[in-house]
Amino acid sequence: MKVKVISRSEDEFTRERCQDLQKVFRNLDPKLHPLEKAHEYTRALNAVKLDKVFAKPFMGALSGHIDAVSAMAKNPRRLNCFISGSMDGEIKLWDVAYRRANQTLLGHKGAVRGLTISSDGERLLSCGDDCTVRIWSLPESGMGSSEANTTSPQKSIACHVGKNAFRAIDHQWTGSFFATAGAQVDIWDQNRSEPIDSFTWGSDTVISVRFNPAEPEIFSTSGSDRSIVLYDLRMGTPLRKLIMQTRTNAIAWNPREAFNFTCANEDCNCYSYDMRKLQSALCVHKDHVSAVMDVDFSPTGREFVTGSYDRTVRIFSYNGGHSREVYHTKRMQRVFCVKFSGDGTYVLSGSDDTNVRLWKAKAAEQLGVLLPREKRKHAYNNALTERYKHLPEILRIGRHRHLPKPVYKAAKLRRTVYDAEKKREDRKRAHSAPGSVPHPPLRKKRIVAELE
Amino acid sequence: MLHQSVATLEVHFPTVPLIQFPMDLHDKKLRGKLQYGEKLINQSAKAAAKFEQWLLPSEAGYLEPEGLEQTKNFSQEAIVSNVDISSARKAFDIQLPALGPYTLDFSPSGRYLVFGGRRGHLATIDWKSTHLVSELQVAETTRDVKFLHNELFFAAAQKKYVYIYDKKGTEIHCLKEHTFPLKLEFLPHHFLLVSVDKFGSLRYQDTSTGLMVAQHRTHLGRCSVLRMNPYNAVVGLGHNNGSVTMWSPNMSKPLVTLLCHHGPVTAVAFESQGQQMITAGMDGKVKVFDLRKYVALHAYFSKSPAKSLDISQQGLLAVGEGSNIEIWRDALTSKQYKPYMTHHLPKGWQISNLLFCPYEDTMGIGHSGGLSSILVPGSGEANFDTFVANPFETVKQRQEAEVHLLLDKLQPEMIALDPKQIGSIRREPKEHSQMKSQQALEANRAAAIMAGKLVVVRHKKKGRDKPTKRQKRKQNNIITAKRPLIEAQIHSKSSLKKAKISDQTLPLALRRFA
Numbered sequence: 001m002k003v004k005v006i007s008r009s010e011d012e013f014t015r016e017r018c019q020d021l022q023k024v025f026r027n028l029d030p031k032l033h034p035l036e037k038a039h040e041y042t043r044a045l046n047a048v049k050l051d052k053v054f055a056k057p058f059m060g061a062l063s064g065h066i067d068a069v070s071a072m073a074k075n076p077r078r079l080n081c082f083i084s085g086s087m088d089g090e091i092k093l094w095d096v097a098y099r100r101a102n103q104t105l106l107g108h109k110g111a112v113r114g115l116t117i118s119s120d121g122e123r124l125l126s127c128g129d130d131c132t133v134r135i136w137s138l139p140e141s142g143m144g145s146s147e148a149n150t151t152s153p154q155k156s157i158a159c160h161v162g163k164n165a166f167r168a169i170d171h172q173w174t175g176s177f178f179a180t181a182g183a184q185v186d187i188w189d190q191n192r193s194e195p196i197d198s199f200t201w202g203s204d205t206v207i208s209v210r211f212n213p214a215e216p217e218i219f220s221t222s223g224s225d226r227s228i229v230l231y232d233l234r235m236g237t238p239l240r241k242l243i244m245q246t247r248t249n250a251i252a253w254n255p256r257e258a259f260n261f262t263c264a265n266e267d268c269n270c271y272s273y274d275m276r277k278l279q280s281a282l283c284v285h286k287d288h289v290s291a292v293m294d295v296d297f298s299p300t301g302r303e304f305v306t307g308s309y310d311r312t313v314r315i316f317s318y319n320g321g322h323s324r325e326v327y328h329t330k331r332m333q334r335v336f337c338v339k340f341s342g343d344g345t346y347v348l349s350g351s352d353d354t355n356v357r358l359w360k361a362k363a364a365e366q367l368g369v370l371l372p373r374e375k376r377k378h379a380y381n382n383a384l385t386e387r388y389k390h391l392p393e394i395l396r397i398g399r400h401r402h403l404p405k406p407v408y409k410a411a412k413l414r415r416t417v418y419d420a421e422k423k424r425e426d427r428k429r430a431h432s433a434p435g436s437v438p439h440p441p442l443r444k445k446r447i448v449a450e451l452e
Numbered sequence: 453m454l455h456q457s458v459a460t461l462e463v464h465f466p467t468v469p470l471i472q473f474p475m476d477l478h479d480k481k482l483r484g485k486l487q488y489g490e491k492l493i494n495q496s497a498k499a500a501a502k503f504e505q506w507l508l509p510s511e512a513g514y515l516e517p518e519g520l521e522q523t524k525n526f527s528q529e530a531i532v533s534n535v536d537i538s539s540a541r542k543a544f545d546i547q548l549p550a551l552g553p554y555t556l557d558f559s560p561s562g563r564y565l566v567f568g569g570r571r572g573h574l575a576t577i578d579w580k581s582t583h584l585v586s587e588l589q590v591a592e593t594t595r596d597v598k599f600l601h602n603e604l605f606f607a608a609a610q611k612k613y614v615y616i617y618d619k620k621g622t623e624i625h626c627l628k629e630h631t632f633p634l635k636l637e638f639l640p641h642h643f644l645l646v647s648v649d650k651f652g653s654l655r656y657q658d659t660s661t662g663l664m665v666a667q668h669r670t671h672l673g674r675c676s677v678l679r680m681n682p683y684n685a686v687v688g689l690g691h692n693n694g695s696v697t698m699w700s701p702n703m704s705k706p707l708v709t710l711l712c713h714h715g716p717v718t719a720v721a722f723e724s725q726g727q728q729m730i731t732a733g734m735d736g737k738v739k740v741f742d743l744r745k746y747v748a749l750h751a752y753f754s755k756s757p758a759k760s761l762d763i764s765q766q767g768l769l770a771v772g773e774g775s776n777i778e779i780w781r782d783a784l785t786s787k788q789y790k791p792y793m794t795h796h797l798p799k800g801w802q803i804s805n806l807l808f809c810p811y812e813d814t815m816g817i818g819h820s821g822g823l824s825s826i827l828v829p830g831s832g833e834a835n836f837d838t839f840v841a842n843p844f845e846t847v848k849q850r851q852e853a854e855v856h857l858l859l860d861k862l863q864p865e866m867i868a869l870d871p872k873q874i875g876s877i878r879r880e881p882k883e884h885s886q887m888k889s890q891q892a893l894e895a896n897r898a899a900a901i902m903a904g905k906l907v908v909v910r911h912k913k914k915g916r917d918k919p920t921k922r923q924k925r926k927q928n929n930i931i932t933a934k935r936p937l938i939e940a941q942i943h944s945k946s947s948l949k950k951a952k953i954s955d956q957t958l959p960l961a962l963r964r965f966a
Contacts, residue, residue, distance in 0.1 A: 002516040003531055005813035005829045007539045012509075013844045022849065027508060027837040028500050031724050031765070034682055035641050037874050038866045046859060388875055 044388040047381035048398045050364075057327055057363035059346070062094050062356040064101045069350030071112050072337045076173070077121025079342045081138065084356050085112030091126055093139070096346075096358065107134055107156050114169035116178065118190065123157075125190075127166035127180050134159050135190065160193050162186070168208045172216045177233065181206035181221055187233060201229055201238045210251045214258030220275070222248035226448070228263060230275055241451040242278045244271075250294045254318060256301025262318075264292035264306055267446065268414070270316065278450050281443040285316045287323040289410035294337045298344045298361065305347045305361075307335030310407055313349045313359065326401050327359050512766060513813040513829035515793070524791045531827050539827065542580065542814045546823040548573065553804035554818035555596050559603040560640060561841040562810040562832075566606045567823055568597035574608055576619065579825070586621035595676075598636040600645070600659055601857055602850060607645055609633035614647055616659075629664055630655050635678040639685045642862045644701070646687055648678045654689065656701040656864065665864045666701035677717055681743075683726020684871045685862075690717030696731055700867040707869055710746060712739055721761040721769075728784045730769060732758035738771055740784055750787040752780075762815075764808035764831035768792065770815060772803035777817065779828055795826055811836045811843055900937055904930030 015022055030036065067088035075081035085091045089108030092101040110129030117124055117138070124136040134156040164183040171178040177196075180186045185206050186195035204225035212218040217233040226247050230239040246266040254260040254272075260282060262272045270285040270292055290310035297304045303324070305315050311332055314323035333352035340347055340361065347359040360367070366374065388394050403411070429437040477483045515523050515531070532540045548554065552570030559565075565579040572594050575587040585603075596609040604619045607627075614633050616625040632650040639646065643660040652675045656665040670689060677690030686707060687699045694713040697706035713733025721730045728749070729741040738752040738761070752771075760772040769780040781792035797803065797819055805818035809825075812832045817824040836843060839853070866874060907929040911917055 001518060001521060001526060001530065001534060002514070003526075003534045003829050004511075004515075005513040005535050005539045005542075005827055006510065006811070006832055006834050007536055008510065008843070009538070010844065022838075022846070024838045025509065025836060026839070027833070027835040028504070029833075029835075032833065032837050032840050034724075034726075035685060035862060035866075035871050037872055038862045039641070039860050041866075041874050042860055042862055391875060 040384060041388055041391070043381075044384035044391075044394055045397075048385050048394050050381070051385070052364070052397060052400070054366070055363040057325070057360045058329060059358040059360060060099050062096070062099055062101070062348075062358065063354065064092055064104075065090060065354040065356075067111075068333075068336060068352040068354060069356055070336055071115040071126075072339050072348060072350050072356070073115035073117050073124070074339050074342055074348075075117045075121050075138070076119060076342070077117075081117075081121070082339075082341075082348065083115055083117070083124060084337075084350055085115050085126060085128075086354065087111040089128060089130070091115065091124070091136070094356065096341075096348075099358070103139065103154065105136055105154055105156070107159070108132065110165070113165070113167050114180070116169050116171040118171050118176070118178070119174050123190065125169055125171060125178055127169040127182075129165045131162045131165055132159050133162065133166060133169065133180055133188065158193070160188070162195075167205060168221075170209045170211050170219065172211050173213045175216045177216075179209045179211065179219055179221075181209040185209060185221055185231065197233070199231055199238050201241055202227065208248070208250045210253060210261070212253050212258055213255045218275075220251050220253075220261060222251055222263060228273075228278075239452075240278060242273070243448040243451070245446045245448055249292060252295045252297045252304060254297055254301045254304075255299055257318075260318075262295055262297070262304055264295040265446075266291045268292065268308070268310075269446075270295060270304075270306055271443075271446070272318065278447075279444065280441065280447070283319050283321065284442050285323070286321060287314055287316075287326070287411075288312065289407055289414055293335060296339045298340045299342060300344050303340075303344075303361070305338045305340055305349075307338035307349050307351070309334045310410065311335065311351070311404070312407060313338055313347065313357075315347065315361065325363055326403065327363075328404055328407070329357070330404075331355075332357060508835040510834035512834040513832070515829040522790070524794050526793065528795060528826050531829070535827065539813075541582075542812065542825060543827045544582075544825050548822035549820070553802065553820040554823050555594075555805040556807060556816050556818045556823060557598050557606070558807060558809050558816065559599045560601070560810065561603075561836070561843045561845060562812050563843045563845075564599070564603040565809075565816060566597050566599055567818060568594040568608055570594060572610075574606075574617065574621070576603070576606065576621075585619060586617075588617070588621040590615070595634050596636045598638050598645075600638055601640050601643065602854060605659075607636055607638070609636050609647060614645070627657060629657065629667075634674070634676040637678050637680045637687060639680055639687075639867075640857070641860075642685060642864055642867065643858075644864060646678065646680070648675050648689060650674055652691075654678075654687070654699055658864070660858060660861060666704075668699060668701075668704050670697060670706075672697070677720050679720045679722060681722040681726055681729075682724050683722070684869060685867050686869060688720045688722065688729065690720045690731065692716040694733060694735075696720055696729070698869070700869075701864045702867060708746065710741065712741070712748075713737060718757055718759060719761040721763045723763050723767065723784055724765060730761050730763065730784070732761050732771070749784075752783070752787075754778075759803050760806045762806055762808050764815075764828070765810060765833040766831055768808070768828065768831045770806055770808065770828075772806045772817070775799060775801050775803060775819070777803065777806065777815075777826075779815075779831075781830075793828060797821070797824065808832065810841065896937055897934065900933040901930050904933035907933075 013023060065086040067086045069084050070087050071085040073083045080096050082094045082096050083091060089110055089112055091105040091112055093103040095102050108128040108130055112126055112128045114127045122138055124138050127133045135158040136156050166180045166182040168181040169178060176190045178188050183205060185199040187197040188195050202225050204223050206221045206223045209219060209221045219231050221229050224247055226244050228242045228248050232239055248263040248265050250264040252262050259275050260272055262270050264270050268288045268290060271281040272283040274282055288308040288310055290308055292306050292308045294307045295304055302318055303315055304318060305313060307313050311328060311334055313327040313335055315325040316323050331353055335349050335351045337350040345361055347361050348356055350356045389398060517523050528543060532543050548569060551573040554567050554569050556565060556567040563578060564576055566576045568574045570593060572590040572592045574590060576585040578585055590610060593611040594608050597606055599606045605616055607614055607616050612632060614627040614630040615623055618624050630647045633647040634650060635648050637646040643658055644665060645657045645659050648654050652670040652673050654668045654670060658665050672691040672693060675689050675691055679688050681688060689697050694711055694715055694717060696710045696712050696717055698708040699706055712731045713735050715734035717731055717733050719732040727743055729743050730738060732738045734757045736754055736757050738754055738758055740749045742749050754771060754773045756773045758771045758773040762770045769783045771778045775797040777795040778791040779793040780788055782788060801819045801821040803817060803819045807816050808831050809816060813827055813829050814825050815828045842849060909922055909925055
């Protein structure tokens with residue numbers, strides 16, 4: 001007879017000393033883990049509920065301006081270097097970690113309309129309603145500098161005067177040129193006091209300008225004639241012009257797919273375009289209920305943040321039709337400018353109520369140093385919610401957001417208007433000869449013309 | 453024991469067939485994602501199977517004959533004398549003849565044992581160290597005992613109500629909704645205590661919140677056979693009319709009714725993978741049912757009606773009748789002709805309850821003379837999962853496990869026959885889709901006829917405009933309108949036929965050229 005029975009000695013299965021870690025044995029045999037799918041679903045439900053519990057995106061307000069914040073800039077070379085300009089001509093350099101202004105730059109007589117930082121991270125360029133472009137040198141600051149340096153106001157190192165008010169400014173991602181927008185588009189060299197080139201197409205004001213992150217010579221502008229124009233510095237004339245039904249307030253290039261850009265439109269939507277195919281938008285991002293004022297891409301290029309006249313900040317996926325997140329507070333007024341932080345963890349918004357607000361990019365994210373166990377847990381929870389996101393309960397909880405009443409009502413009204421319009425069109429189609437009333441796709445609907 | 457690990461490899465991780473997603477899944481992105489997901493699942497299953505043989509530390513027990521020996525003839529004394537001392541100590545008898553037939557239950561990790569005598573003697577023991585945890589006399593008929601989610605609490609079905617006691621034997625709850633209970637069951641994943649009573653009522657109570665979840669009347673009279681299917685947490689009841697019914701708290705009617713025996717059902721047991729059910733009846737048969745098709749696979753005869761059945765973690769079947777116990781190996785998948793082991797209690801002791809101990813090679817037997825434990829090599833799972841059931845659990849670990857159990861508690865609504873239903877897509881029934889296509893076909897035909905009728909029949913000269921001819925032309929118009937539809941139908945049929953013919957006539961290798 002050959003016989004063996006299970007016999008476990010306690011020493012092998014328990015720890016020797018109480019300082020040791022407990023021994024862990026796994027057996028992944030599905031026999032020992034019945035009802036695994038139901039358990040996973042329950043865990044996913046708990047995870048999505050916990051996400052809601054921990055969704056506290058508002059980190060704090062950077063207060064100090066005495067007029068509405070009109071422009072913001074982030075330093076491409078440093079994380080904690082963030083600058084905002086206001087309607088009264090003040091420019092403030094913020095220490096985001098300590099949430100206070102390090103410096104105030106005085107010089108502009110009217111509103112600061114545009115701010116940008118040179119590609120080497122050493123110069124700040126600003127333009128405003130006082131028809132000047134000013135160049136400032138940025139202080140060298142190491143990590144965690146907390147010296148508030150408001151006592152000695154710094155003077156601009158150069159001040160170029162133009163004929164008309166400037167509306168926007170942007171610096172090349174690499175190189176020494178920058179562009180200003182106003183009555184026309186001017187190209188400047190940092191070392192010269194006169195623009196080296198200027199572009200015009202039509203007679204309307206150009207309201208925003210943005211350089212391409214990958215091709216330093218290419219940039220795009222949007223104008224008050226509802227146009228989006230693409231330029232190449234190597235050419236004498238603008239490349240292409242797209243006219244939409246409503247005005248585009250701001251443009252942001254996708255830093256990872258640098259041929260795509262997203263524009264914040266007056267008609268509450270954002271439109272993503274491929275610069276090579278302007279006949280139709282890549283994606284229409286809907287959710288705002290009033291004009292979108294500014295847009296900025298996350299450095300990963302997977303998400304972008306928008307600020308709107310409806311007093312909310314929203315975060316969209318680069319290919320998502322609806323927003324992933326909506327941020328609002330009682331005191332936040334019309335949002336004029338938004339920026340993603342350089343590491344993609346935070347979102348900053350500047351609004352009419354003179355405050356710059358700091359938000360988390362992921363509302364429920366745990367900040368600070370995470371233990372490996374915590375990291376694994378978060379990863380597991382994320383995977384679970386991703387897997388079960390289509391189930392009704394999880395979908396409902398995950399999507400639910402509280403909205404201010406006016407925004408909620410406006411969204412409802414927009415929906416009603418949209419439905420009515422659709423119904424009207426359907427009826428028209430039903431009573432017309434087949435094919436005579438086409439179905440224009442939404443991605444093309446708002447495009448009026450494409451000019452070359 | 454390489455061959456064993458290879459065997460487990462096959463059993464635990466059947467290679468997941470790569471799902472071929474239909475090409476009509478229009479969303480390319482989704483199709484790609486699904487395919488990628490499938491690939492990952494497949495890879496991880498294979499990797500897990502590959503590493504399992506290195507990571508699982510213990511080997512299962514076995515009992516093998518040498519020469520002309522037969523395992524069924526090995527006596528307990530012989531087995532005990534051939535194993536190590538610590539294992540030999542696991543076979544014992546507790547003689548308590550005065551307090552009547554005993555029922556017993558093991559804690560989920562198999563470390564603790566609770567037993568209850570008919571005449572009210574309740575006790576919990578840490579049976580490996582033979583340490584008596586608590587003992588009490590409730591001075592009332594006790595019909596069943598059951599551990600709740602861990603060894604801290606157990607429930608007893610007493611004369612009138614179900615009572616819950618804690619580890620020290622203090623009565624902490626009297627569940628007055630459960631009147632005259634005969635049998636208890638605990639669903640550990642749902643925290644549901646299930647009882648069935650003298651009048652055939654089935655009751656579900658949530659032990660974490662105390663809520664009464666469901667009360668079902670079976671309308672089938674007194675019922676004292678109750679067992680949970682561990683695969684899907686559906687509860688099976690055996691009735692006096694020979695039927696077995698399966699219940700969930702969500703439906704007041706049984707999910708399944710199976711007529712299993714001529715005469716009352718005496719015991720039911722479920723296989724851990726939920727594929728087979730064993731029933732025993734007063735007709736002296738022990739039957740194996742396939743729970744996927746609900747048909748009887750094969751049947752065994754017992755000398756007298758079997759009183760108790762149990763299936764071990766490794767799939768051994770134990771049948772207790774009178775004072776004899778037979779243990780069968782591979783008895784579920786195919787019909788066996790001799791048992792794996794047999795054991796006889798001293799004459800006069802009647803078995804009331806037998807239960808394999810989880811994660812151990814022993815079996816507990818409750819009988820009229822007290823309590824016995826025998827060694828059954830190869831019955832228990834050798835490798836435990838610390839996070840599922842840990843026989844060497846410390847207090848801290850137990851507390852943490854309790855919290856996790858509560859966090860992962862399943863809602864009673866999730867109990868269904870197919871536990872994999874959750875999170876999967878419910879396909880449109882075939883009848884629906886067929887009906888739809890039929891309706892579409894008819895609508896098309898009607899539209900074609902209408903179109904044919906609407907064609908203006910012109911006036912013709914020279915006697916060709918007679919009413920009969922006009923009628924004929926009208927008919928022709930309809931036929932021409934219907935023609936394309938009919939042609940398409942004929943074409944699809946003939947192409948199907950052709951494909952079939954070519955499939956059958958050509959050899960496999962040449963079919964792709966056809």
